[in-house]
Amino acid sequence: MLDRALSLDELLCFALYSANNAMGRLYRPILAQHGLTYPQYLVLVALWQRDGQKVNDLGAALTLESNTLTPLLKRMEAAELVQRRRNPEDERSVIVSLTAKGRGLQQEAAGISRCILAAAGDDVADLIDLRSKIQQLATRLNASD
Amino acid sequence: MLDRALSLDELLCFALYSANNAMGRLYRPILAQHGLTYPQYLVLVALWQRDGQKVNDLGAALTLESNTLTPLLKRMEAAELVQRRRNPEDERSVIVSLTAKGRGLQQEAAGISRCILAAAGDDVADLIDLRSKIQQLATRLNASD
DNA sequence: TGCGATTTAATCGTGTGCGATTTATTTTCA
């Protein structure tokens, strides 16, 4: 089979990389107003949904491991957004819980995703469909190891 | 308007973040065999397409700036993948060119994207459509600043 | 012509992601 010269525009991986970077650039200044980074915001979303998760639970939700999460959570603890304490029932694990401040940000942050959606496009149904297709892609990619 | 509790699964940004991380995890071990990282691979793709680009040209292609590209290109230069030299016609700019080694990797790397596509899905037409929609999203996001 | 504005890379600091390893705790099963 003849291989044409590869172009950036043809790479699905580059489309993802580029769109994700663009999303980050959009979120960064908004989140910075609340003293948050992008993955820190995602941790908060996960905890707003269910407070008091183990590091591994958060890792499963975000597809990250302790080598990424531990320092990130320590910074969030230093910023008084979360509390980290050993699980009394199994001292190997660490429970991450929201502080009042971390919980309080939920109200402040409520408008953020709306603001991002507005930048992403005007047809909400299209965006939901795209999100679903990207989720399926991520699932397939994660299954290939 | 009533705000429901936000869930990770509902966030387009998280779908992108997660899929991009998954793609990176898939590429990393393959690219590592060639001594490459993911963004380094993207720089090579851009140079295979057109050799001898200025740092700014690469930045425009990848949507990155010199604060990211300069150290990355220096590592690629140290790995003898590219050559960096000041543009004689305008000493402000730097021309990045492929070395023989960098050019040679094009053949070796030819199978990579096929290998990734296989992990991404079996319906090529679907993947091309998804890529196109993600590209459009990136374009819209980049336009909102 | 010359000097301020612009353009282009480079530099610096912070915060991820992740491979590889380590440490502490719990589980398993001989």
Add this chain to the structure above:
DNA sequence: TGAAAATAAATCGCACACGATTAAATCGCA
């Protein structure tokens, strides 16, 4: 029971991304 296996987090090193700033070269225009 008790030592090996398994599990959970932490640690370490490297390579991005990017905001902010700096330095050098070129441009523009009075």
